[in-house]
Amino acid sequence: MARSALTREEVLDAAASLVRRHGPAALTMRGLAAELGTAVTSIYWHVGNRESLLDALVERTVREMGAIRPSGRTPAERIVSVARLLRRELRERPHLIAMVHERGLTERMFLPAQQALVQEVRAAGLRGARAADAVRAVQFQIVGYLLVERNRERSPAQSPDEGELWGPAAAPGDPALSRALARPPDPERLFLLSVRALVRALLAPAPAPPPAPPPDRAVAPPAHRPRRPGRPAPG
Numbered sequence: 356m357a358r359s360a361l362t363r364e365e366v367l368d369a370a371a372s373l374v375r376r377h378g379p380a381a382l383t384m385r386g387l388a389a390e391l392g393t394a395v396t397s398i399y400w401h402v403g404n405r406e407s408l409l410d411a412l413v414e415r416t417v418r419e420m421g422a423i424r425p426s427g428r429t430p431a432e433r434i435v436s437v438a439r440l441l442r443r444e445l446r447e448r449p450h451l452i453a454m455v456h457e458r459g460l461t462e463r464m465f466l467p468a469q470q471a472l473v474q475e476v477r478a479a480g481l482r483g484a485r486a487a488d489a490v491r492a493v494q495f496q497i498v499g500y501l502l503v504e505r506n507r508e509r510s511p512a513q514s515p516d517e518g519e520l521w522g523p524a525a526a527p528g529d530p531a532l533s534r535a536l537a538r539p540p541d542p543e544r545l546f547l548l549s550v551r552a553l554v555r556a557l558l559a560p561a562p563a564p565p566p567a568p569p570p571d572r573a574v575a576p577p578a579h580r581p582r583r584p585g586r587p588a589p590g
Contacts, residue, residue, distance in 0.1 A: 417464045434558075438550045
């Protein structure tokens, strides 16, 4: 029996769930109707055609990515919290983020997170180009880390793997290092370690400029000695 009282938000929820699980190619109006237990005409009535549905999902994703709010007692802690939340949100919806990117809305999507970072780097005392560099460095660290993380997850089984490559002889004199590198990495821990180190470096006081060199002392030309009378001038 066809479902009644369906809302637009329920349609978008189900569509987003399908895209998250199977990618945008799996999103069809008939498949979505079957997922919701309703008629295809009801889907069209709520969201229009498939292209309009994809546009609505993109706009919704941009809004959701704008809901990131920093937390913590210090600017450094709040910057790390933004980075952690942004990575989590990007990881949870890769297909939807790809749709945002394909429609040229990536910069708009990242703007709220950038604005939160701007507020915190300014609270830490950074201004001008140095503040802009800090915001971009944090953003690039998040996105770059996520790309490496996804590449590792999608790569085929490695042979030899890290456990085989990092045997006791791989780091002579430091067996603990070999054992640590032979274990699978903890992505969350490494992410926080790298972001915290980056933020500490970015917010550290700028080094004092070197003292100005002393002014050069000009060498005075030799004084002119008057010629004695009666002595011939040198030829």
